[in-house]
Amino acid sequence: xxxxxxxxxxxxxxxxxxxxxxxxxxxxxxxxxxxxxxxxxxxxxxxxxxxxxxxxxxxxxxxxxxxxxxxxxxxxxxxxxxxxxxxxxxxxxxxxxxxxxxxxxxxxxxxxxxxx
Amino acid sequence: xxxxxxxxxxxxxxxxxxxxxxxxxxxxxxxxxxxxxxxxxxxxxxxxxxxxxxxxxxxxxxxxxxxxxxxxxxxxxxxxxxxxxxxxxxxxxx
Numbered sequence: 302x303x304x305x306x307x308x309x310x311x312x313x314x315x316x317x318x319x320x321x322x323x324x325x326x327x328x329x330x331x332x333x334x335x336x337x338x339x340x341x342x343x344x345x346x347x348x349x350x351x352x353x354x355x356x357x358x359x360x361x362x363x364x365x366x367x368x369x370x371x372x373x374x375x376x377x378x379x380x381x382x383x384x385x386x387x388x389x390x391x392x393x394x395x396x397x398x399x400x401x402x403x404x405x406x407x408x409x410x411x412x413x414x415x416x417x
Numbered sequence: 418x419x420x421x422x423x424x425x426x427x428x429x430x431x432x433x434x435x436x437x438x439x440x441x442x443x444x445x446x447x448x449x450x451x452x453x454x455x456x457x458x459x460x461x462x463x464x465x466x467x468x469x470x471x472x473x474x475x476x477x478x479x480x481x482x483x484x485x486x487x488x489x490x491x492x493x494x495x496x497x498x499x500x501x502x503x504x505x506x507x508x509x510x511x
Binding site (some may be wrong): 308309313314318320321323324326327328330331332336339340343344347348350354355357358359362366368370372373375376377380381383384386387390391392393394395397398400414 | 418419422423425426428429432433434435436437439440445446447448449451452453455456459460462463466467469475478479482483485486488489492493494495496497499500
């Protein structure tokens with residue numbers, strides 16, 4: 302088996318994982334009942350899918366084109382740091398703005414803490 | 418083979434963005450729309466990465482970092498606006 306075939310297989314694996322996770326995230330954002338669960342789906346699955354795709358791009362440019370791109374690595378690190386932070390902030394803003402949980406949720410630990 | 422998989426995953430990302438646009442239009446509350454816009458920005462990063470692979474050029478790799486930073490700043494600003502009613506607080510008023 303030639304080396305290029307293995308490189309292609311690894312890149313294809315990362316691309317397929319990324320596309321699948323992104324589709325799962327979009328499906329969750331469409332189907333889940335309230336904003337918190339939607340945020341959960343969007344800020345985890347989409348982030349991991351995009352990081353996998355960026356890793357595929359990095360491997361493609363490094364192994365096939367011979368171009369070490371530190372910008373993609375920086376992009377991976379940046380998305381890994383910032384996407385959970387923005388998910389947390391928008392979820393907290395939604396709770397403080399008074400967005401209700403879905404009817405099927407049974408527990409709200411923040412309810413008593415928020416009365417001041 | 419590699420190029421075909423790239424095109425297929427480009428189609429997958431476009432379908433994902435279409436679902437997020439549905440949530441952006443329909444979403445009953447404002448935070449729903451912000452979540453959808455944030456995820457659209459993140460997906461746009463992946464689309465730029467796949468397009469630069471398809472076009473065999475490394476000139477668009479700055480765009481990846483730029484879109485990531487801009488989506489983060491926009492989401493932070495909107496979260497602060499929803500929570501406090503203003504984005505940059507000025508202490509001069511009191």
